[in-house]
Amino acid sequence: MVFISAPPNICTCWGDPHCTGFSIPEILIHGSCRHVLASDNCAKTTLSTFKISGSFHKVKPTVQRSYVRTVHVEFKLKDGTPVVIQLPNDIKITWDGVKRVEISMPGSFKGSLCGICGEIDDSNMIIGGHDSTHQNDADGCAPKAASLPVNTWTTDVIEYGNSHYIAGDEDENDECREECGMNQEITMATDDATTTRIPYVHPKFIYKWVGNDV
Numbered sequence: 050m051v052f053i054s055a056p057p058n059i060c061t062c063w064g065d066p067h068c069t070g071f072s073i074p075e076i077l078i079h080g081s082c083r084h085v086l087a088s089d090n091c092a093k094t095t096l097s098t099f100k101i102s103g104s105f106h107k108v109k110p111t112v113q114r115s116y117v118r119t120v121h122v123e124f125k126l127k128d129g130t131p132v133v134i135q136l137p138n139d140i141k142i143t144w145d146g147v148k149r150v151e152i153s154m155p156g157s158f159k160g161s162l163c164g165i166c167g168e169i170d171d172s173n174m175i176i177g178g179h180d181s182t183h184q185n186d187a188d189g190c191a192p193k194a195a196s197l198p199v200n201t202w203t204t205d206v207i208e209y210g211n212s213h214y215i216a217g218d219e220d221e222n223d224e225c226r227e228e229c230g231m232n233q234e235i236t237m238a239t240d241d242a243t244t245t246r247i248p249y250v251h252p253k254f255i256y257k258w259v260g261n262d263v
Contacts, residue, residue, distance in 0.1 A: 060087060065108055066116050081105050081115050099124035165213050176201050177213035190214055190229035 062068040062078070069075045078084075083104045090097030104119040126132055126146030134142045141153040152166060159169040163177060176197045183194035193211035195203070203209050219226050 062086070062103065062117055064116065066105070078105060078115065081107050083121070086120075097125070163213075165210060173202050174204065174206070174209040176203055176209065179212050179214040189216055190225075190231075192228065192230050 058071040060068070060070050066078050067075050068078055081104075083102055086101045086103050088097065088100040088102075090100060100121075100123045102121045102123075103117040104121070105115040106118040107115045124132075126144075131143055131145045136142075139155045140158075143151045143153075154162070154166075154169065156169060162168045163175065167174065176195045176199055178199055179190070179193060180195045180199040180201075181197055182199075183189065184191055184196075186194070193214045195208050195212035197203055197208070197212075199212075203212075219229065219231060
């Protein structure tokens with residue numbers, strides 16, 4: 050007996066934009082902002098495993114229709130279950146969902162790399178974008194700003210790491226907020242009291258595609 054698997058269910062958004070759902074016929078999306086395209090968090094529970102959303106941008110200020118500029122993909126991992134992402138440019142990212150992330154970088158990128166991982170065949174630690182020009186920032190993370198300008202060499206491991214800080218983790222990371230001097234506490238309601246403790250967040254892998262400007 051031969052078992053034939055059912056074809057996948059397809060949802061597509063294209064153009065400015067036309068969207069066809071898994072079963073919903075073609076519709077036109079107007080306006081901008083970020084919208085959920087597909088998720089299994091319909092009941093708003095902690096059991097959801099993925100969310101795929103799109104950032105819609107208007108083509109022109111005078112036109113109501115928009116296009117998908119950025120695609121965001123989030124999914125939670127089971128403990129010990131690694132996730133592997135192979136990008137079209139042959140970069141491979143592997144994460145075990147706990148504490149180890151590995152980036153496999155093709156040699157063709159040699160000479161263009163920056164970040165904590167550094168450059169290929171070059172052990173120098175180069176100051177990143179969060180450099181001395183950010184020491185007096187009113188917003189962001191001034192305490193982590195390096196004492197040196199971007200693209201200069203340092204032997205200070207802590208300063209090197211801090212110079213590659215980027216914003217975006219503060220809302221779910223109390224320690225980051227404290228290190229950045231963001232003293233405003235996030236208050237969360239519980240069944241019996243109000244607490245400022247941020248609960249454990251299950252590991253999740255988040256990545257996004259950014260398209261070309263129209």
